[in-house]
Amino acid sequence: MAAPRVLVLTSTLPARIGDGTPAFVADLSRELGREFDVRVLAPAVPGGAARERLSEAVEVVRYRYFPARWEDLADGAILENVRTRRSRMAQVPFLLGGMAAAVRREMREFRPDAVHAFWIIPQGIVAHRVARSVPTVVTTLGGDLYALDNAPARAEKSRVVRDAAAVTVMNADMRERVLALGADPSTTHVIPMGARFVQVDHDDRQVSKPATWKHPVHLLAVGRLVEKKGFDVLLEAMRRSHARIDLTIVGDGPERARLEALAEGLPVTFRGQLSRIELDQALSRAGIAVFPSRRAASGDQDGLPVAMLEAMGAGCAVVASDLPGLNEAIEPGRSGVLVPEGDADALARSLEVLAEDQELRAGLGTAARERSRRYSVEAVGEDYRALFRSVLG
Numbered sequence: 001m002a003a004p005r006v007l008v009l010t011s012t013l014p015a016r017i018g019d020g021t022p023a024f025v026a027d028l029s030r031e032l033g034r035e036f037d038v039r040v041l042a043p044a045v046p047g048g049a050a051r052e053r054l055s056e057a058v059e060v061v062r063y064r065y066f067p068a069r070w071e072d073l074a075d076g077a078i079l080e081n082v083r084t085r086r087s088r089m090a091q092v093p094f095l096l097g098g099m100a101a102a103v104r105r106e107m108r109e110f111r112p113d114a115v116h117a118f119w120i121i122p123q124g125i126v127a128h129r130v131a132r133s134v135p136t137v138v139t140t141l142g143g144d145l146y147a148l149d150n151a152p153a154r155a156e157k158s159r160v161v162r163d164a165a166a167v168t169v170m171n172a173d174m175r176e177r178v179l180a181l182g183a184d185p186s187t188t189h190v191i192p193m194g195a196r197f198v199q200v201d202h203d204d205r206q207v208s209k210p211a212t213w214k215h216p217v218h219l220l221a222v223g224r225l226v227e228k229k230g231f232d233v234l235l236e237a238m239r240r241s242h243a244r245i246d247l248t249i250v251g252d253g254p255e256r257a258r259l260e261a262l263a264e265g266l267p268v269t270f271r272g273q274l275s276r277i278e279l280d281q282a283l284s285r286a287g288i289a290v291f292p293s294r295r296a297a298s299g300d301q302d303g304l305p306v307a308m309l310e311a312m313g314a315g316c317a318v319v320a321s322d323l324p325g326l327n328e329a330i331e332p333g334r335s336g337v338l339v340p341e342g343d344a345d346a347l348a349r350s351l352e353v354l355a356e357d358q359e360l361r362a363g364l365g366t367a368a369r370e371r372s373r374r375y376s377v378e379a380v381g382e383d384y385r386a387l388f389r390s391v392l393g
Contacts, residue, residue, distance in 0.1 A: 003057070004392050006032055007112035007131070008040040009103065009123040011074045011095075013060065015048035018276035021076075024193040024306050025118055026054055031194070031381025032116075033057035036388065039110050041102055043074040043095060061106070065098025066091050076253070078122075079143055079300065080226050084254040096122055103130045114165070114391055120144045121153065124160040135165035135391045141193065142170060142303030142325075145177055149299055158182045165391045168384075170303030173324030189387065192304045192325070194380030197313030197372065216244040216267070217355045220286035220316070222279070222307040225253030228300050230292035230321065230342065235262045237292075237347035243355035247290075250274050250282055279310075287361055288354055289316035293323055294341040304329060309375045312336070312368035317361040319350050329375065335367040 008029050014021040025040065032038050038058040043065055044050075052060045065071065073081055073091040082088050103126055106112065115136040117123040121144040127136045138160060145157070161167050161183040168191045169175050175190055223229040231249060238247055246267035249259070260270060274282065283289070289311035293302040304325035311318055312329070318336035320326045330336035337354070339346040354361050373379065 003035065003037045004113040004388075005037045005039070005110060006114050006116055006388060007103075007106055007110060008032075008038060008116045008118070009099070009127055010040065010042050010118040011078055011123065012118070013040065013042040013045075013048075015045050017054070019047075020273035020275055020279070022306060023196075023276070026060075027194060027196060027377045028381060028384060029058050030055050031377060032384060032388065034381070035385050039106065039112070041099075041106060043098065044068075044071055045075045046072065061102070063098050063102035065094045077143070077224060077226070079147060079298075080224065080254060083298075096126065099123070099126045100130050103127065107131055107133075114388055116388075120157045120160050121148055124164070125156055128160045128163060132163070136163075137166045137168065137387065137391060138164040139168045140170075140174065140178065140303075142174065143300050145169075145174055145303075147296070147298045147300035154181065161188075166387055168387070171325030171328050174303055191380060191383050191387070192309070192329075192375060193306050194377035195306050195309035195313055195372065195375050196377050197310060197369075216246045217287040217361075218285055219245050219247040219351070220250065220282055220289045220311070221247065221291070222250045222282075222289070222311070223291070223305060224251050225249075225255045225259055227255065227296040227298075228293060228302060230294040231255070231259050232262055233294065233342055233344050233347065234290055234292045235259065235266065235268065236344040237351060238263075238266050238268065240344060241348040241351050243348075243352040245288070245351060245355050248282060248286075250279060280314075283311060283314040283316065286311070286314075286316050288351065289314075289318050290347075290351070291318065291320040291326065292339075292341075292347060293321045293326060295323075302326065309372055312372035313376070315365040315369040317354055317364040318368055319347065319354065329371070331367070331371065334364070335371045336364055 010025045029038050029040050033055050040060045044062045115127050115131050117127040117138045120140050124138045158181040161181050166187040167183045168189050170192045248269045250271045252273045291308045295301045321341040322338040332338045337350050
């Protein structure tokens, strides 16, 4: 008997696996492919193949929506791309139109039994209008739920989540927000994205080595260089701290030039976007991983960064902002340290304590690795397979 077919709609997918673009959709699609026939539908990005396979059961199809010379709206995060260059707004209606046409084509040719729409806006809206004949699971990772909060956007989001077969969110706060939009409590679930974990050699890293001025403890911060990641707060904490530390920032984005200016004179290295292998090497070297997330002026904030889960799985001592999602993954004082968002002084003090206390770093790293197992790609993949079995049942 043929496996049920699931059509995955997303706007974030690596052009090439391992190129540094967040791969949580690709990872989860492969996990769904253990039980279902999966087709991932994504917008074209520079360097991305029109068709490719992630596994025997998972095919990627990319649709065109704009002249190739300017087709860059989905190359990274759509919201931040528009904020960086307002002229990209001209691509938005074409992206929506191209997506709708592509979904209609897949409804005829692939004939999915279910749809998995990542983000309420825009994928959830398109699925709601074009693919209502099949059950749809809608997953929101935070940006569309937190930031797009004007009256028209709320009305659209409400229609999508009310009619969804199921909704998944990254944390309990997001669940309450989705329920306030009218989602069914019995089919609204907290299921974060899964993380892939690197095996590290603890003899060659500074989780459990003492800090010296010659050999400082290595800090690692990973994320897109945008306001909600709070890297400017981290740089201010570095400037106020007397700890023996240096910092590597991994990621790229519209705030890079400003952050590099703020980092002048500090022991900070900007690595840009790294491949999967290079990021694993950076995690293996890090003693402390820092995630100073905060609420952006737009209202946007992290739901639960996969990069933080990966750092936990690598056994790093993790310092993060006390925000929904982050404070659900970390047990304060046991598997990590939580600090008030935007508080550079509190962050500086925490870094000083961790830099000087190698036993504390080692203990936090060990507990973080243990706790991270519940967030592995394999564990989360089973949760999503069970959800689709229920939706299709």
